[in-house]
Amino acid sequence: MKPARIAALFAAVAIGLLSGSIVFAQLKSPDDVKTALRILVQVSNDFKRQITNKSFARVPHENQEFKEAADGLRSAIKDEPDDFKAKVEARLKDVVAAEQKVSDDSANATDADALMAEQNKSVTSLNALFDLFPAELRPDPNAAPQRRGPPKAQPQ
Numbered sequence: 001m002k003p004a005r006i007a008a009l010f011a012a013v014a015i016g017l018l019s020g021s022i023v024f025a026q027l028k029s030p031d032d033v034k035t036a037l038r039i040l041v042q043v044s045n046d047f048k049r050q051i052t053n054k055s056f057a058r059v060p061h062e063n064q065e066f067k068e069a070a071d072g073l074r075s076a077i078k079d080e081p082d083d084f085k086a087k088v089e090a091r092l093k094d095v096v097a098a099e100q101k102v103s104d105d106s107a108n109a110t111d112a113d114a115l116m117a118e119q120n121k122s123v124t125s126l127n128a129l130f131d132l133f134p135a136e137l138r139p140d141p142n143a144a145p146q147r148r149g150p151p152k153a154q155p156q
Helices: 003-025 028-053 058-075 081-105 112-130
Strands: none
Touching: 003 081, 028 058, 028 081, 028 112, 081 112
8 A cells, every 4th residue: 555545544544533532522411321321330230239148139120220221321322323322232232131141140040159250241341331431421330329219308
């Protein structure tokens, strides 16, 4: 290839990457996306707690909550460009399938370590999903969970 063509190819790739990052930086509902991603992490952490506590019967409940959180992310990105939504949906399907496997395996689980190994695979998929979003929207997986649901009434 001629040097001019190589330079043009690199320029085209750079423009493509730059325009993609601009789309990500200008999400239409960044607060909703940030909330949805945070809830996904919280539920994933709840999976880990249930497995660690050997509360295997609670794992299907966590799986249902995870599916609801995934729907929340879908709603948060509904007005984004189709190509971005397709990328998110593909990775989200992987994560939901991984959590479903953990849930299915929990029905007959006796070994927390084996179930945790499956959960760790799910976390890897979840991290791949998070990579699609700007760093400032990604949740800290080690942060203390925030209370879900409506706020409690304050005593008077």
